[in-house]
Amino acid sequence: MADVGIVGYGSYIPRYRIKLESIAAVWGADAENYKRGLQLYEKSVPGHDQDTITMSVEAARRAIKRAGITGSQIGAAYVGSESHPYAVKPTGTVVAEALGATPECHTADFEFACKAGTEAMYVCYSQVKAGVIEYGLGVGADTSQGAPGDALEYSASAGAAAFIFGTKNILATVDHTYAYMTDTPDFWRREHQYYPQHGGRYTGDPAYFKHTLGAANGILEKSGMKPEDFDYAVFHQPNGKFPMEAAKRLGFPREKCMTGWLTPWLGNTYSGASPIGLTAILDVAKPGDRILMVSFGSGAGSDAFIYTVKEPILKVQGIAPKTRVQLDENKFYLDYGRYAKFRGKIIRNEG
Amino acid sequence: MRDVAVIGVGLQKWGERWDRSLRDLYCEAAQNAIDDAGVDHIDSMYIGCMSSGLFAAQEHLASLMADYLGVTPCPATRVESACASGGLAMRLGWMEIASGVSDIVLVGGVEKMTDVNGDEATFALATAADTEWEGYQGVTFPALYAMMARAHMEKYGTTIEQLSHVSVKNHANGALNPDAQYPFPVTLETVMNSTMVSDPLRLLHCSPITDGGAAVILVPAELARTKYKKRPLVTVIGSGHATDTLALHSRADFTTIKATEVAAQRAYKMAGIGPKEIDFAEVHDCFAIAEIMVTEALGFFEKGNGGPAAERGETALTGSKPINTSGGLKSKGHPVGATGVAQIIEVSRQLWGEAGKRQLKNPRRGLTQNMGGSGGSTLIHILERKD
């Protein structure tokens, strides 16, 4: 059977940022404590005119550019997010329409807390592997919400990553996949509620670590590979601390995780978190590099992927904006007032 | 074609007229014009109105106004060309008499703009731009004229002081007009420090939201000579009408109002005169930059000289080419559908010698220029006193 892999990738990070200090100041909290505890310094904020749909479109356009295909060649468009702009009406149709993928295109919106992005990738990859479609688009994107004053408010951020899967001109083959899930009530948001609820410290060992490590160990066992076989690893990163702790417990040295470890400056992009981390790795990876990717979504579960980078990547890394450049350059810092306005936390009259 | 004369005019105090409805504003101005002219009937009537639907949820103005003026079954026609609706009503009334179809025509215009809130008024006015390709993007009218102003400033060196002089001059004129909405002078400093609306345009570079009506009575010149002769004979010697693209971005040059240039050429040709033979003009100063661009388009000043001319006082009451002796849209107010008709009223009054404290010394020819949207339509009329 022909190799299946990533043939195009792209990320989108909004230009707005807020520093942890600006949030802590409003709630009378100790910023240093949060920075230490979360290993997080600032986070991205979507502009008033940005949402999961707009960021998905931009990330997908970059992925299409790197893939060197046209939108009409995309046979499936899957978007994973916990912040789909409509409760009822697909994100995927807007994205597919903007890319010119309609009407001969299958689309679905995925939702599984922070794992929805890799779910979209997982299904996309499987569709291509099954020969149902030639090219498929999987996107992870979120404009995450954290309740004002809650610990989540310090991390919930915005970003998107898009991947095109196919069989020709592969940038990185998908060598193995593995999924691991249980019913774990660590984090949820009920219908019609603005902000999620979470189980505090219960989100750690019984949730994040159990599933992230479960999936990682599962795929290592399935593939017969060990941490030393990898050049890079990227884990779901709800804060700066958890992914590095997971790496440590798995036996991955810190330096193999640094490239995809974006949360300290990006915040938690939820469905975009490990996917955006993967784009940062692909931006700098060399042919032959091996990458382990493990996502995590509350509720709870993890998807794991092993990729091997291929020669064609060298030609496309520079033709669309790199993730680290978007993260580090041209930033606009917001004060809490503008941040609250941008995030729709201030209720105005409608007219 | 018959010569057409203006024999009577009517309006009311303009402003926020909480006590007057849409129909009140029109009928009051219309009855004042009928009384002023001394006619005992009208053969036909026109109503220039931009957006009674959005401002007052009322269409079918032809019948409404004929009914409330008590003249049914008189033919009545409502016309619309955004802010040039009044000018268009004038042209159609003029054509109806010139062609011999009617003898006594009431030409009126009206807009009731304060029965909606500011957002709703902004929306209604914005429909004069291209709703799909300008309005949808978030552009407002101040923004469109601000973009023209910036282009003019960058191309010709027009300054914000020059724009501000237009407002100062129009308020100085309006202070002498008891019908004006804002009949008081403003200083250059006040204009230049007023609230920023759309950079570089500030609040006092913009015309206001106004309730108002205006009406004139037109008859064949021959009838004016024989029957309605209480005033000097004032006739329409030129009429020009032109359109341009609706969207500003579709125009080759943002610093020129081409519809005004073309309409002016047509009116001048009909009148057999040029801009030098015009003694004064009422022009569409919806924004200060518009007056500068229009005075250039009319050929009063070279391209790029409209600003310096305003600054030098050439367009003041005492200048060589007085512009907007009424106070213009800026001070007199801008009830959009009525504006074009009110321009005819001011020019007629000046030519009759009935302009009160702002009376020019023995003017002979006056021009009106009424514009829709960002310049998508223009109506021009040239009136002359026949001694």
Added chain:
Amino acid sequence: MKIRSPRYAREIPQRYRYEAAKTKSGKIFFPPRLVYPGGETATKHILAQTGKVLTWTIQSTGPAEYADMTPYAMAIVELDDGARITSMLVDVEHSTVKTGMRVRIEFRKIRSEGHEGLLCYGYKVVPE
């Protein structure tokens, strides 16, 4: 006035994909038309997605649906194929906006029809 589904859907090819038309003589029309000046015929053309600012303003006020964005920059942009659009210019320090500055199109939310209605998307420009 709220934008309803039929009107919104009709313009999707232009708002999302920048579909324009080019006449035989090379003039670009955006949006495409049913009738072209001089009876010319035209074929589909996708607008260039980069260009330069021809003129601009900073709007202190905007229509109600755009009030949350104020103050915002508005520009007339000449795209690299010569077509022109009016567009909000976002993600920019207002003090750096200049005539002639290079911009590119991004997909953005243009307006929301209240809390219940459509979310309306389209193009804005950002510094290139």
